[in-house]
Amino acid sequence: MKDNPSRPLYLVPYYLWIVLFVIAPIALVFYFSFLDLTGAFSLENYKNFFSSVYLRMTLSSFWYAFVITLITVIIAYPTAYWLTKTKHKQLWLLLIIIPSWINLLLKAYAFIGIFGLYGPANKLLQTLGTGPWQILFTDFSFIFVAVYIFIPFMVLPIFNSLDKINPALIDASRDLGASAFTTFRRVIFPLAINGVKSGIQAVFIPALSLFVITRLIAGNKVITLGTAIEQQFLVTQNWGMGSTIAVFLILFMIIIMMVTGQKEKGGSDNGKTK
């Protein structure tokens, strides 16, 4: 690196990476979305996407993602809140995060056993008096496992933003006569909203594109945008249609990022680990 400082040689691999693996793949997906099965240029895929089949699939994908995200927030918020109040909170947080490091496939596999016809979930139900149920391959098992998998990703950003709140603000609110609920509604919640937003970002988009859990746990009954893309690419071999769905998934992703986006002032950046 002795030459021209404005164009350092050591940056070549990195820029090459950007061009080859960031820009080119996106461009290719857009390009392929305009190709039909024979490889000719057409708008057929887009026309198909707006047919009732794909629209219904998109809607149901959104509905599942919405339900999954909502339940995850409801479970993760109190968890994060009380975690900030424990002793050794960093260690407890780490213990919440560790399951997220375990391979997704293994967790899904565990649930095949747990929810199976002779698994512990059904045994519990039987001792409670209601006979064995088909739990696996239902909406319930799908949503349960998805929520299970996303909880750490929701707890982490909420924990980080709650943890940053200056306790003096809460004391002040209590001293001024606010009830615990009012303090939460008027002080804690607004200050930690960015963590919730990052959590939603970290859960909603992956929930739209899940395909492992749908295949293993939902038994192909639930089709998300991710499942559809995988199907088109690897089973039907219709790369054009797969790309079109991918284009829409990218669009939805951008919209979600904009909606949950944070202003670059003050207490931002307390969400996804950076």
Place this chain on the structure above:
Amino acid sequence: MAKLSKSAKIYLILVFAVLYAPIFYLIFYSFNSGGTMASFEGFTWEHYGAVFNDTRLLIILMNTVIIALLSSLFSTAIGVLGAIGIVFLRNRKTRNTVLSLNTILIVSPDVIIGASFLILFTLIGVKLGFASVLISHIAFSIPIVVIMVLPKLQEMSTSLIDAATDLGASKRDILTRVIIPYIKPGIFAGFFLALTYSLDDFAVTFFVTGNGFSTLSIEIYSMARAGITLTINALSALIFVVTLGLVLGYYFFNQRTGQSPGTGGAKL
């Protein structure tokens, strides 16, 4: 600080129980001499024996580790250089553009990364298998390394570099003697994350692996689709222990170097 109420404690215990139940459930049945995950018949090591006697599985395990090590080495090298380049970009606009390009692969769903890489490899003629999997893992790990290294670089005072220059250090010396030692914790964090991301990845690999080459995730997926075998349980118990070791090791390493933990990041 207010103490936790009883209900709060019960709630947290419940959450922890649910989070760990599936993992311990898997490990528990890995010692079951019966063939199912439904009833425990007796204690046995046979499934662990099965893991170590299965040459195919061992080869796949080796593939997985080799891919993880190689991809994290390459991505760390490229990512560190990239991060250094970004920090020295004078033009704010260019820097922001590069940074947003950098983030794209982190926020994109794996399905899209996988599908678009599949198109790319097919078009430029990379044979699907070891090479395509390795290249993909390098590609999706680079932005993570950059993001782990950047904060360290940004907190480094430029006067350090000025001082080195004044003292007559060459550019290479500045890089190897000043910058790299200073950002070492960031480099380690990046390497570690790249390693775990590679070990963990299923979706991207699934798209670009073709026939004949397989990593652990892919193998577990096809085994799980075929039904329950306790070999997977034994395997997952081993993976759990290794993962736990890595994460705790990383945590205490970070504690020692005075950083906050919790650098997991959402990735599915």
